[in-house]
Amino acid sequence: MSQESIDQFAKDGYIKLKNVIDPNALKLLREQISSILVEVLGRAPGLAFRSDEMMWLQDDFVRRFVLSKRIAQIATKLLKVNAVRLYHDNALSKEPGCGRTPWHYDHHHFPIDSLNICTAWIPLQPISKKMGPLAFAAGMETYKLVNNLPFNKFDTSYDMQLSDIFLKNQIPIHDSAFDLGEISFHHALSFHTAGANMTDESRMALATTYFEDGACLTSSQTMISGDFQKFMPGIKPGGIINSDYNPICYDSTQTIDK
Ligand SMILES: O=C(O)CCC(=O)C(=O)O
Numbered sequence: 098m099s100q101e102s103i104d105q106f107a108k109d110g111y112i113k114l115k116n117v118i119d120p121n122a123l124k125l126l127r128e129q130i131s132s133i134l135v136e137v138l139g140r141a142p143g144l145a146f147r148s149d150e151m152m153w154l155q156d157d158f159v160r161r162f163v164l165s166k167r168i169a170q171i172a173t174k175l176l177k178v179n180a181v182r183l184y185h186d187n188a189l190s191k192e193p194g195c196g197r198t199p200w201h202y203d204h205h206h207f208p209i210d211s212l213n214i215c216t217a218w219i220p221l222q223p224i225s226k227k228m229g230p231l232a233f234a235a236g237m238e239t240y241k242l243v244n245n246l247p248f249n250k251f252d253t254s255y256d257m258q259l260s261d262i263f264l265k266n267q268i269p270i271h272d273s274a275f276d277l278g279e280i281s282f283h284h285a286l287s288f289h290t291a292g293a294n295m296t297d298e299s300r301m302a303l304a305t306t307y308f309e310d311g312a313c314l315t316s317s318q319t320m321i322s323g324d325f326q327k328f329m330p331g332i333k334p335g336g337i338i339n340s341d342y343n344p345i346c347y348d349s350t351q352t353i354d355k
Pocket residue numbers: 189191198203216218231289290291302304
């Protein structure tokens with residue numbers, strides 16, 4: 098990790114890094130996650146965005162990626178913390194013809210009382226622009242431009258207004274293709290989106306989210322959805338998140354792991 102990459106993440110809120118994971122390993126991971134999705138969700142219906150979480154608890158091969166020290170070490174460096182824990186894994190399969198992923202940032206959905214949270218997004222095949230790569234609005238503070246915009250879950254107006262605001266404010270949008278082996282990291286405050294999948298192949302990715310060791314479950318009731326019990330069983334509002342489902346994935350103070 099170059100200092101330039103660490104600085105870029107701090108400024109832009111995301112970074113794309115090439116040649117992080119062996120392409121052959123990713124081909125095997127794609128096969129494994131495809132079969133898990135078929136097992137859990139059945140065969141792909143048309144136009145769907147299929148996903149599954151917490152696969153690492155069931156599957157040894159997936160676990161090797163989700164708990165990868167290499168990936169977690171990058172997250173540790175980007176967040177400038179000593180150690181990171183896993184929040185959850187997420188397999189994402191955007192089927193042929195499936196539309197846009199609307200603009201959003203993740204901090205709203207994470208009941209974690211910390212800003213030191215990021216997600217590694219790991220493509221499981223090369224992703225051309227036609228396939229809808231994850232795309233980012235640059236700027237760690239870009240979210241402040243739209244903090245007061247009311248969210249409308251019934252139509253696409255929120256998504257369209259965000260695109261307009263980013264355009265008016267000349268926010269750079271980074272929507273380039275991904276090579277196989279290239280992965281991105283986005284901060285929980287980074288606005289991101291993805292285009293439709295206009296190819297005839299599923300656009301598959303594994304997303305793993307990490308947070309700084311020592312962070313607590315938020316005590317604000319509005320933030321706490323039923324899901325937190327699935328991802329951090331036994332943790333009470335305000336308590337340190339250290340359940341068995343949130344292992345430390347990398348700790349820079351354990352020199353043996355450096
Ligand atoms: O894969 C996508 O289209 C969206 C993924 C995403 O929003 C995320 O991993 O945070």
